[in-house]
Amino acid sequence: MRKEQRAFVVDVVGQWLTSGQSPRDAMAARAEIRRLPAASRAEVARVAAQVIAQQRWLSFARNEAVLQSPSPRVAAERLLEAHHQLAGDAAALADARARCAAIADPIVRLATRRSLPDWLAGEFVACHGDGADGLLQALGEPAARTVRANLLRVPSREHLAARLVALGIETEPGRHAPWALHVRGEQDLFDTAAYRDGAFEQQDEASQLAALVAAPPPGGRVLDLCAGSGGKTLALAAMLANKGQVLATDVSERRLDALRTRLARAGADNVQVRALSGTDLPREVAAFAARADRILVDAPCSGTGSWRRRPEARWAVDPAGLAALQATQDGLLDAAAACLRPGARLVYATCSVLRGENEARIEALRRRSPELELVRVAEVLGGSCAAPIADPTGTFLQLRPDRHGCDGFFAAILRRPRPRGLRETPDVGR
Ligand SMILES: C[S@@+](CC[C@H](N)C(=O)[O-])C[C@H]1O[C@@H](n2cnc3c(N)ncnc32)[C@H](O)[C@@H]1O
Known part of the structure; x- marks a missing residue:
C-alpha cells in the first residue's frame, strides 16, 4: 500500500475513533480521496474497513491497549501497523493465534479472535452454537459488490x-x-x-431477496413502512412494473430525500413518499395501510448481518441498545399488524443474524396477535426456489454470508386470515 493511501486509511480510522463516523461517510467527505483512481480508493476502503472491524484483534496482536494511545491518530497508526504486520509476518500471526488459543474462557477467546465485544460473542454463540465462528469469520470478509x-x-x-x-x-x-x-x-x-x-x-443480494419474498400482487398496493433511502422500495416499484402503488415512509427525512433522488433516476413513478414522526401512523398512512396488500417492516436493527458493509456497526450496539431496538421492532410490528386487512400480508425483515431480533420478535407478535398466520417462504417462492435460502422448515428467509455469500438477513411473512366463509382469492404475487 502506498504512503498516500496509508495516510488516508489513518485519517478515516482516526475519524471513526474520534466521532464514530463510518468509513464510507468519512471517505465521501474527503475530496482528495474521492479523486483517487477507483482501484486505489477501493483499497483504502477495504483496509480501513478491516482495521475498524478487527480493532480488538489487532490490539491483542500488538499486546497493548491501542485505544488508549495518546490520540486517535496514533491509535489508528498503531492499528494499521498491526494490520500490515499480521498480513506480512507469519511468525507474528502464529504468535497472536497461539496466545488467543490459550484464553480459557471460550466466549472471550471467540470475541478476541473474531474481534467483537464479549457480550455480543455470547449472543452469537447462543443463537448459532458451533456455527458462530464460521459466521463471524464470514462477517469479517469484504462484501461482494x-x-x-x-x-x-x-x-x-x-x-x-x-x-x-x-x-x-x-x-x-x-x-x-x-x-x-x-x-x-x-x-x-x-x-x-x-x-x-x-x-x-x-444492492446486496440479501436485500433483493427480502423484496422478492414481499411478492406484491400485480397492480397491488404496498406500504414500505421503514423505507429509508429505498433499497427495497425501488425493487418493489420495479416488481410492480410501475403499476399499483407504493407508499414509502420513514422517520428520517435525510434518507427519504435520497430515496426521492433514486426514484427519479430509476424511473419509478408508482411511489409516494411520506415522512413519519414515530411509530404512531398518521391518519392517511393508516388508511393506506388498511387497504394495502403488503406491509413491509424492514425494521431498524443491530445490523449484525451487514458488518461486511458497515464494519463500525459491531462496535455501535450495546445490550441496552439491543433491547431498545427490540422494543422499536415490536412497536413497528404492532402498528403494522393493527392496520393489516384480512388476506393481506405483513413482511418483517432485518439485516440481523440474532434470534432476539428475528424469530423471537415474530413469536412475541404472534402471542400478542394470535390470529396472524405464518406464510412460509416456500409457499411464496415455491419449494425448490426457497429451499436454499429458507430455514430448514421453509418458513423464514434466513441468509448468512458463510452459506449464501450475501449479507445476513431474516424475513418472516404473516397473513391476517379472511373471515371464515369468505373465499380466498388466489395470490399471484411474484
Ligand atoms: C433497515 S433500515 C431500512 C432500509 C431500507 N428499507 C432499504 O431497503 O434501504 C431501517 C429504517 O427504519 C427507520 N425507522 C426507525 N424507526 C422508525 C419508525 N418508528 N417508523 C418508521 N421508520 C423507522 C430508520 O430511519 C431506517 O431508515
Whole structure:
C-alpha cells in the first residue's frame, strides 16, 4: 500500500475513533480521496474497513491497549501497523493465534479472535452454537459488490450485464435473486452512463431477496413502512412494473430525500413518499395501510448481518441498545399488524443474524396477535426456489454470508386470515 493511501486509511480510522463516523461517510467527505483512481480508493476502503472491524484483534496482536494511545491518530497508526504486520509476518500471526488459543474462557477467546465485544460473542454463540465462528469469520470478509438490474430501465439482467461488459465491467449472475449481478473488479460503477440512466442500483443480494419474498400482487398496493433511502422500495416499484402503488415512509427525512433522488433516476413513478414522526401512523398512512396488500417492516436493527458493509456497526450496539431496538421492532410490528386487512400480508425483515431480533420478535407478535398466520417462504417462492435460502422448515428467509455469500438477513411473512366463509382469492404475487 502506498504512503498516500496509508495516510488516508489513518485519517478515516482516526475519524471513526474520534466521532464514530463510518468509513464510507468519512471517505465521501474527503475530496482528495474521492479523486483517487477507483482501484486505489477501493483499497483504502477495504483496509480501513478491516482495521475498524478487527480493532480488538489487532490490539491483542500488538499486546497493548491501542485505544488508549495518546490520540486517535496514533491509535489508528498503531492499528494499521498491526494490520500490515499480521498480513506480512507469519511468525507474528502464529504468535497472536497461539496466545488467543490459550484464553480459557471460550466466549472471550471467540470475541478476541473474531474481534467483537464479549457480550455480543455470547449472543452469537447462543443463537448459532458451533456455527458462530464460521459466521463471524464470514462477517469479517469484504462484501461482494452486487447490483440489481432495474427492469424499469433495462429488459433483463442479461441486457444490463452486456451493457456493463461494453464499459469494461465484468459481472456474474447472483445465485438466488433473479435481478442480481455480482461485479468483478474495482471499477467505479457510479461514474457510468448506465448508473446515471438508472439501469441498476447497488444492492446486496440479501436485500433483493427480502423484496422478492414481499411478492406484491400485480397492480397491488404496498406500504414500505421503514423505507429509508429505498433499497427495497425501488425493487418493489420495479416488481410492480410501475403499476399499483407504493407508499414509502420513514422517520428520517435525510434518507427519504435520497430515496426521492433514486426514484427519479430509476424511473419509478408508482411511489409516494411520506415522512413519519414515530411509530404512531398518521391518519392517511393508516388508511393506506388498511387497504394495502403488503406491509413491509424492514425494521431498524443491530445490523449484525451487514458488518461486511458497515464494519463500525459491531462496535455501535450495546445490550441496552439491543433491547431498545427490540422494543422499536415490536412497536413497528404492532402498528403494522393493527392496520393489516384480512388476506393481506405483513413482511418483517432485518439485516440481523440474532434470534432476539428475528424469530423471537415474530413469536412475541404472534402471542400478542394470535390470529396472524405464518406464510412460509416456500409457499411464496415455491419449494425448490426457497429451499436454499429458507430455514430448514421453509418458513423464514434466513441468509448468512458463510452459506449464501450475501449479507445476513431474516424475513418472516404473516397473513391476517379472511373471515371464515369468505373465499380466498388466489395470490399471484411474484
Ligand atoms: C433497515 S433500515 C431500512 C432500509 C431500507 N428499507 C432499504 O431497503 O434501504 C431501517 C429504517 O427504519 C427507520 N425507522 C426507525 N424507526 C422508525 C419508525 N418508528 N417508523 C418508521 N421508520 C423507522 C430508520 O430511519 C431506517 O431508515
